[in-house]
Amino acid sequence: MTDSRRGKSRLVADRRYSKTQTKTSKSRKAAPAKRRTRRATPKRGGIIGFFTGIIGWVFRFFLRLFIRAGIVAGLILAAFVGYEYSTLPNVSEALDGRARGSVQLLDRDGVAFAWRGDQFGGVVTADTVSPHLKNAVIATEDQRFYSHLGISPRGVASAVRINLSEGRGPLSGHGGSTITQQTAKLLCLGVRYDPDNWTNEAEYIADCRRGSLYRKGKEAVYAIAMELKYTKDEILSIYLNRAYMGGGAYGASAAAERYFSKPASALTPQEGAMIAGLLTAPSTLAPTSNLERSQARAATVLRLMNEQGYLSDEQTRAAQANPAMLSDKAKTQTGGYFADWVMQSGPDFFTRDTTEDVIISTTLDQRIQKALDETIKEVFATKVREGSKAQAAIVVMSADGAVRGMVGGRETNVSGVFNRATQAQRQTGSAFKPFVYATALELGYSPYDTVLDEPFCMNIPGSGRWCPGNYSNQHYGQVTLFDALARSLNVPAVKVSESVGRDLVRKVSEDFGIVSALRDTPALALGASEASLLEMTGAYAGILNGGSSVTPYGLRELRLVGEDQPMMGAGGGIGERVINEEAARQLIWMMEKVITQGTGGRAKLPDRQAAGKTGTSQEARDAWFIGFTADYVAGVWMGYDDNTPLAGVTGSGLPAEIWHEAMLRVHEGLPVRPLPMIEPTPPRQVAQPQPQQQQQPAQPGSQGGNALENTINDLLQSIFGQN
Template identity: 35%
Template sequence: MSDWFFKRGRRTGIDWMSLDSRLDSALSDLWSFCKDVWDACSSFFARFKLTGWRRLLAEAGSESLTLSLGGFFVLYALALPAFLDFDEARFFTGRYSVTFLDAAGNEIGQRGILHNDAVPLEEIPDAVVHATLATEDRRFFEHFGVDVIGTTRALIENLRANDVVQGGSTLSQQLAKNLFLSSERSLDRKIKEAFLALLLETRFTKREILKLYLDRAYLGGGAFGVEAASQFYFGKSVREVNLAEAALLAGLYKAPTSYAPHVNLPASRARTNEVLQNLVDAGYYTAAQAHEARLNPAQIVETRTATSPDWFLDWAFEEIQRLMAGKNQYVLTARTTVDLTMQKQADEALVSFLKQNGRRLRMNSGAIVAMETDGAVRALTGGPDYGESQFNRATHARRQPGSSFKIYVYAAALENGYKPSSMVRDTSRSCGRWHPQNYGGSRGSGARMPLSMALARSLNTTAAELSFAVGREKVIELTQRLGITGIRKTCSMALGDYGFPPIQHVGAAAVFANGGMSATPYGILDIVNSRGELIYDRARDEPERERLVSQEVAEGLNQMMHQVVTSGTGQRAALDFTHVVGKTGTSTGPRDVWFLGFTGKYVGSVWLGNDDNRPMANGNTGGQLAAPLWASFMSVAHRSMNIPTIPGLQPHPVQIAEQQRIAELKRTDPAAAAALSGARRAPSLTMSTPARDALKRITSELRRAAGVAEPEPASTPGPSAPASRTSGDRADLGPVRAPSATIP
């Protein structure tokens, strides 16, 4: 048998013995070849064997190369976020020059640099340039964007004083921050600032950077740039300022709100003296010249009020650039939707709240947005202090909405067959390793309750389960339909884990406030060019509003949100003269607290937090902090009790009584009834600027001929338009002119 097997194998099988022999031979030859190659390489490299100091030098070079390569990758990783924030468009938005009017046609501010007011660098007095450099960056022409020596010196002085007494940012870094970044105090922002400064230094000359800074810096009173500030404070061009006036302007870079002479004259004079001393220390002027300037301080002229709706104007300027893109129209006059009284009330409400509670609650920032139900923005407050930071948190800060995002989850549920009375459970399935928990840490009691009660109690478990049951894709589609961008599909999406700007939140909520129609936030009513031609009219040029959600869905959600205020987490937002619907929001930490709500007249949101995203004091919620602030603002914002009824709710008794009163007035005094019901609308601005000026002159001559005293001049901006800003997001910050157009 064995003979048969082996014989058969030799005839038809594999010759295993031969294969094994060949494999052994090949491996032996390969090993021999490798040893020969190794010996040859060893003999070759033996010629380069180093000893003594040469070996130490080689080792040091090798380690340096390794560390340099590693450092390069680290620097690249740190620089990449900064380069992503670099926006070339920020250098060219200065082509627009816009005069803004309120709805009645009164001038309220300007943005952009008037082309005929652009001052070349060589025409700016040396006193202004020297005061700027002596105060902000004495080594400006010596460093490469980041002043290592100056930063080290500032760090030492701050350590000695145990306080921040000197800043380490160069003029290039300050320009980078103004153009591309917010003013949040964080290491991340400082790293971005440094890399962007280096990038600016490679793109522009020192003179160009200096010119950009002089045109871009905010100097108080809504004035951007030294030319606009000179017109505002002194009533003349920067070409004509003297040493004392130049020192006053340079002192405003640090904190224009604190050192503006209109706001605090003693502080302004003290700061001016510091700048004069800096000029002496830097060797630009003698002590005698500085003393002479102290004896003859700058004289301030009252050209307009020191306050202006700057947050709103910055956003409106961005709207202008969007509307006018590609139309080759740059010198414009725009009529806006802002309500100056409401704007002032919003500013004061936020500042007062933070002053009283900020330190105790460990928060330093906030934003308020208020608009009508069709999207007309009436007030927009982007932060507590415009002079300290022009970053517009209302339009560019992407903050987590927390539970206030749940309204979109519940709206998606209503669109997919749920009713306010549908029974749901206080529980949810898991998503991967994540399991939703309610406020306090519980995973839900499993209790059954109506959908409306789950929203009123702001149960995280129910909201998460709804997003899973309805489909998170449908929730995202709804938010996109309502105008909210950037929401991602995550397990905790229903709890508001992804941030977006407050103005988008308000615009989306306005859709439910008006019964389901689109309500994109807008601030521009019409625009005329320098020839007085009407080139944009919202009523004429914008498409008809479209229905985004059904009337039934809007009414159902409004009914549920009303319960949030009457018996849920938003009870502190209730008003005694009208119905309120809304939703509170609190993010993890807490880092953000919100109240988003509306009456039949206004839709508004309040956000509170910290710019650097630090957590606030434990235990704070949107219902405890943001809701009462929202209520206090809305209580003064409503100047008429003739408030429309919220879709899905019954009229409030106060509104019923007011409508009855107006009906009686219509019968007895139609003119008074028309005024109360808002029948009188502001006239549309179609008159050109020369025509308005001619009418003003005629009126003045008629008054003089009749012996009537001239009225005091209106508090409007001076002839020079301030160098404006825009944000962007991140940025905050503003447009400046293209360097090639303004710098020789």
């Protein structure tokens, strides 16, 4: 029987699976065939395949190693950066980084004339300074400042290339540092100054500026931390406040005031360029040190500003054609010798080593100081031969010892140099003689009393026979004391000194303020001992003020910035009485004759009385003229630093002329006042010592007629005899 359904399709079984499942099943069946096709691809074999595999394996190994090492290094770097980030101070704390304080010196009228220490003019920010200064700093120091992350690999690579091409080490010379890195250095990478760890501030700063590879790495970490904590303008603000800009000025504000006497917000393009140019070498490029060199550097900065689009071509040409100049105030604000002397006379912890900001009020009269500077310049330009190494010094003070002006050498308005007015100890010569006659007048002698000027010798124990002579090599017989002083006769001075007692002469001199050691020899009367010009001028001030001692001083008051009460007052002034006022007034009368009738004729002033004394030391190594009017005392010294004798110069010559020129300028516009002098009473005879005899001190009382005086005079006459 045949099957009638054979050859027909199934009615149910074919529908058991969906079409999708069927396709999937087919694809699964096809997959093994494809794998069989890949396995059929032949592998590269032989030696080439072996080495290729080795190289690939090594490459993959080191790649994985470097990636892992980079991750570890990154984590370590992040840890260091995080630590430095946590130690960074607030911006306000980071602005003023000085270890020392500043000292501002004010003249007698309260006007600032000099700065010492680390000056800080006040806080500025990147927004408050002149945009010209801000742009000049960026153009000069870090033109990509606003785009990098604290370090510039390109800048470092360029610096290394330049250093190697110039024969230096890779880290010596150009540093390639960004402004952020420079600021990190200014912050000393977070290390604060500790006197226990460093001998001084200079050693601390040198340690902060070291350029070792380790230091560079630490600096980079610190810079990145700064970039994370501060904004770009905050970093720039710290830099503009901390950077040293020469002339003792730290920060843009102090520099703007120091050089241009204006705030940092008012700087012109050329002034901003000059300050920015100082950052590479602030001490040598400072305009107070070398204005031309500073201007040349500023011209380069202006060009960089132009190239980077901060200035137009027209602005650049105008700025370069009119370079920045120091203000008139800035030109004179070194304070010169006077400021140095005041700083040395005050306590170190408030002057040279102060950690506070200090204001010192002084006795300086800037009008008088200018007069002295002009006098020295004119004299050496017109009256001293070209090429001469001779030096001169001048001191002017009031009768109470307040110093009004000082020049310590032929170079004026300088600082930190040898001051011949205060530091040089020189033989005083005949400028010492007024103290011999002051002693005699105090003992009662009269300027009209006489002494015999004749050849005279003494036997000095241990030295033998000594015979003083007059400068003129002549003798004038019986002369009055005032005539002997006016002519600067040596023999009468020695006789008077020995008669009144050498010990008394020394005491009077020391009481008047000559603190240098005075030799106990008969040559004391002739100025064989040494003293400074300041000492001698102060001693003459004691004569002018009526016979009281004087301590020269320049510091009137010292106080801390922000404080109303002074920390200390004047360190000098009028002291104890040395001789009676009548004797002092008579001595002034005698010294007035020195100018009107004697050796000081070249010092005579045309409109007012003056008194003084010439002085020339042994072999003319020193020449002096010291004198006074009713208003001021002035001392002049001239000589060589190496004690070379002066050629043709004595106290009555060039020093008297310098004194005359200086006092003309000092008294310009001042009313005329007479000297406080009195003419003495009629003359008496001075007891005369005999030659070759050691003299004994005379006793007071030569004016008067009591029994004690007569007895003393009879005793002296019996010892010395009488002409």
